[in-house]
Amino acid sequence: MKRTITVRMMKKQENRAGYMFVFPWLFGLIVLGIFPILMSFYISFTNYDMISPMEWIGFENYRILFTNDSLFWKSLGNTVYHVAIAVPLSIFVGLALAFLLNNKVKGMSVYRTLFYLPNVVSVVAMTLLWMWLFQPNFGLVNAILDPLYDLFNIEPLGWYLDQDLSKITLILMGLWTSGGSMVIYLAQMQDIPTTLYESAEIDGAGWWAKTFHITLPLMTPSIYFNFIMGLIGGFQVFTMAYIMTNGGPSRSSYYYAYYLFDKMMADNAMGMASAMAWILLVIVLIVTVIALKLNKFVFYMGEDS
Amino acid sequence: MKKLLAALIVAVAAFAAIACDNESTDRITIDFWHMAPVGTAAYTPTKAIITAFNESQDTYFVKGTGFSFWDYWDKINIAISSRTAPDLGLSTLDDSVSRAEAGVLYNISDFLDADPDGLELDEFYDAALDFATYQNDLYALPFTATVRVLYYNLDMFEEVGLTVADVPTTWSELYDVAKQLDIVDGDGEIQRLGFDPSYGNATYHGWLWEAGLDFFDENLDPTLNTQAHIDVLQWMKDFNAEFTRNQLVAFGDANTLLGINPFAGERVAMMVETDGLYEIIQNANADFTFGVTTIPVPDDNGVRVNWGSGFSIELYDNGDNDTASKAGAWEFLKYMMSYDVQKEMSEVNGWIMAHKRAMSDLATETGDPILARLLVEVEYARDKVYVPYAPSWHGNDWQPYYNNFLSGEMTATEALAAARANYIQKQENYDATH
Numbered sequence: 001m002k003r004t005i006t007v008r009m010m011k012k013q014e015n016r017a018g019y020m021f022v023f024p025w026l027f028g029l030i031v032l033g034i035f036p037i038l039m040s041f042y043i044s045f046t047n048y049d050m051i052s053p054m055e056w057i058g059f060e061n062y063r064i065l066f067t068n069d070s071l072f073w074k075s076l077g078n079t080v081y082h083v084a085i086a087v088p089l090s091i092f093v094g095l096a097l098a099f100l101l102n103n104k105v106k107g108m109s110v111y112r113t114l115f116y117l118p119n120v121v122s123v124v125a126m127t128l129l130w131m132w133l134f135q136p137n138f139g140l141v142n143a144i145l146d147p148l149y150d151l152f153n154i155e156p157l158g159w160y161l162d163q164d165l166s167k168i169t170l171i172l173m174g175l176w177t178s179g180g181s182m183v184i185y186l187a188q189m190q191d192i193p194t195t196l197y198e199s200a201e202i203d204g205a206g207w208w209a210k211t212f213h214i215t216l217p218l219m220t221p222s223i224y225f226n227f228i229m230g231l232i233g234g235f236q237v238f239t240m241a242y243i244m245t246n247g248g249p250s251r252s253s254y255y256y257a258y259y260l261f262d263k264m265m266a267d268n269a270m271g272m273a274s275a276m277a278w279i280l281l282v283i284v285l286i287v288t289v290i291a292l293k294l295n296k297f298v299f300y301m302g303e304d305s
Numbered sequence: 306m307k308k309l310l311a312a313l314i315v316a317v318a319a320f321a322a323i324a325c326d327n328e329s330t331d332r333i334t335i336d337f338w339h340m341a342p343v344g345t346a347a348y349t350p351t352k353a354i355i356t357a358f359n360e361s362q363d364t365y366f367v368k369g370t371g372f373s374f375w376d377y378w379d380k381i382n383i384a385i386s387s388r389t390a391p392d393l394g395l396s397t398l399d400d401s402v403s404r405a406e407a408g409v410l411y412n413i414s415d416f417l418d419a420d421p422d423g424l425e426l427d428e429f430y431d432a433a434l435d436f437a438t439y440q441n442d443l444y445a446l447p448f449t450a451t452v453r454v455l456y457y458n459l460d461m462f463e464e465v466g467l468t469v470a471d472v473p474t475t476w477s478e479l480y481d482v483a484k485q486l487d488i489v490d491g492d493g494e495i496q497r498l499g500f501d502p503s504y505g506n507a508t509y510h511g512w513l514w515e516a517g518l519d520f521f522d523e524n525l526d527p528t529l530n531t532q533a534h535i536d537v538l539q540w541m542k543d544f545n546a547e548f549t550r551n552q553l554v555a556f557g558d559a560n561t562l563l564g565i566n567p568f569a570g571e572r573v574a575m576m577v578e579t580d581g582l583y584e585i586i587q588n589a590n591a592d593f594t595f596g597v598t599t600i601p602v603p604d605d606n607g608v609r610v611n612w613g614s615g616f617s618i619e620l621y622d623n624g625d626n627d628t629a630s631k632a633g634a635w636e637f638l639k640y641m642m643s644y645d646v647q648k649e650m651s652e653v654n655g656w657i658m659a660h661k662r663a664m665s666d667l668a669t670e671t672g673d674p675i676l677a678r679l680l681v682e683v684e685y686a687r688d689k690v691y692v693p694y695a696p697s698w699h700g701n702d703w704q705p706y707y708n709n710f711l712s713g714e715m716t717a718t719e720a721l722a723a724a725r726a727n728y729i730q731k732q733e734n735y736d737a738t739h
Binding site: 047050051052053055057060061064068069070135136137138161163246247248249250251262266267268269271272 | 382383385386403404406407409554555558559695696697700701702704705708709712714727730731733734737738739
């Protein structure tokens with residue numbers, strides 16, 4: 001008997017194949033992701049210290065963090081400062097690089113690769129390198145700035161060893177990886193139809209007019225994407241401070257994720273650390289939801305306005 | 306094709322047979338975690354020690370697993386927490402009581418009651434055993450003993466006309482000798498520092514102990530608010546007060562740049578360090594003459610004491626009531642704490658082991674005067690107290706205030722008051738959740 005394959009059966013087969021393909025990812029998400037996430041939510045209501053059995057303490061961890069933990073607010077403040085400066089600055093630098101590298105100059109692909117290269121370097125290696133560059137007494141940065149210090153008769157900057165400059169130093173260091181976002185900007189920049197520029201030129205538009213009325217508006221999707229990702233990543237800043245400053249001096253670079261890590265590793269307070277993780281999630285969620293409101297300013301080419 | 310498949314199956318089977326050591330199949334397997342992973346110099350000798358035990362009897366098979374020092378603590382803590390800890394492992398002695406309290410360690414006193422000759426407890430320091438004692442029962446054993454001493458560079462001493470007889474014993478002598486050893490060049494750059502109380506492994510709590518003070522009282526409430534506490538902290542900073550902060554920072558940075566211990570790099574004439582520095586100097590084939598001695602004490606009523614942290618060896622109770630493994634772990638523990646093995650472990654790792662006689666015999670046999678002197682100081686070593694609400698009280702919790710004081714951003718009074726307030730807040734929060 002000849003078997004008839006219906007559309008419904010084909011759909012079922014396709015679904016089965018689809019599920020099989022996503023199974024490894026789903027398995028990872030459920031077993032390695034969802035369970036620990038839910039568990040950490042439960043742990044945040046306990047006094048779990050990794051060794052003793054956990055006891056339910058209700059909202060005590062949350063109450064303590066909000067009302068009787070000065071380092072919680074200090075670390076949150078440091079993190080907000082980092083996000084507020086690092087995110088717009090990295091967008092600006094990424095865009096500037098994309099503009100620079102969107103030229104038909106000989107060997108451009110080499111330049112592009114060079115600017116992207118820091119993204120494939122280990123953060124630890126990069127941080128150690130920058131530590132030496134910013135080293136106040138022997139570092140290259142101060143050596144270069146030395147004539148300026150002499151000119152204005154000022155003391156050399158202490159960079160990451162100065163509590164007023166430590167966060168800025170880490171932000172400047174982080175800009176080194178702007179090549180990552182630059183690639184995205186560049187891709188979108190090259191996707192802009194040249195006909196738009198040609199008609200603008202016919203209308204007498206110069207570089208500024210073309211940039212502000214064509215390039216930047218059409219790049220808002222990638223700017224927006226990098227903005228959202230930067231916000232989320234910015235709230236999790238940790239590695240550079242951990243390696244370079246140990247959160248200092250005077251806790252000036254003690255970020256939220258660093259304090260969370262210390263709560264877990266130094267104080268063995270897994271319950272408190274989990275509560276911090278959930279508070280961070282809520283903060284990031286709120287900030288992201290607010291940021292999503294900016295979507296109305298994003299121009300998606302080809303969409304009806 | 307069939308032949309090829311058969312050959313493959315035979316090869317895999319043979320590989321599996323080799324991988325699963327035949328010795329372990331009919332024996333009770335005992336898991337032991339240590340800090341000599343594959344690739345380290347101590348791996349092969351540690352494996353040899355374990356193999357010797359396995360060959361000495363045919364009831365138990367010890368499976369040793371080595372982790373690097375840096376990974377070890379996370380692994381063991383998570384394993385204990387998930388009740389998948391090895392039968393036996395190393396940990397830190399100062400907080401073994403917390404694990405005993407949590408019920409994750411077997412009571413060693415129970416084993417000793419059943420097997421009184423199993424261990425020579427007299428061979429271990431009482432102070433170390435006290436740290437492993439919870440509710441009058443022993444829950445861990447001191448495995449190693451770290452000691453802190455004053456290292457002095459005799460060549461530098463001779464250069465300024467000093468001899469061994471001039472090695473300082475009090476804080477004022479330390480100051481007088483150190484000042485003779487300082488060298489500053491024409492640009493005001495420090496070329497050599499006689500001594501600095503904040504260098505190496507010299508700690509504020511170590512100096513406090515010498516002055517008969519501490520961070521916490523017997524109830525583990527933070528102290529730090531007395532004039533005596535302020536004076537000790539101020540003394541640490543004033544020791545090199547003739548130098549500017551910039552001079553000291555530049556000197557310290559240059560040490561970091563060199564990437565070598567300042568004493569081993571012959572940039573500091575005297576320094577408080579652990580016994581580990583002796584190994585570093587030996588490995589670096591340093592060609593200067595040096596000695597070690599008791600850390601100088603305050604001129605009046607000084608207490609001879611040094612911070613002597615050490616590893617413990619513990620039997621983990623995973624709640625599975627596995628009596629066979631428990632008995633095997635005890636047998637292996639006795640073996641590891643025996644005279645011969647302790648001596649061998651010291652030779653292998655360069656550690657000072659907890660067994661007094663094994664170590665003193667080793668020092669005699671090798672004729673090593675430095676080791677002999679280090680062993681004398683072990684007797685005066687004291688571990689730091691475990692504070693449940695601030696396990697890292699000497700590190701994370703104290704360092705920011707200490708650094709603020711050293712950098713001049715806070716006075717001694719302000720730094721101590723702020724640190725104390727932080728401890729009190731942590732104590733309140735801990736009490737509220739426990």
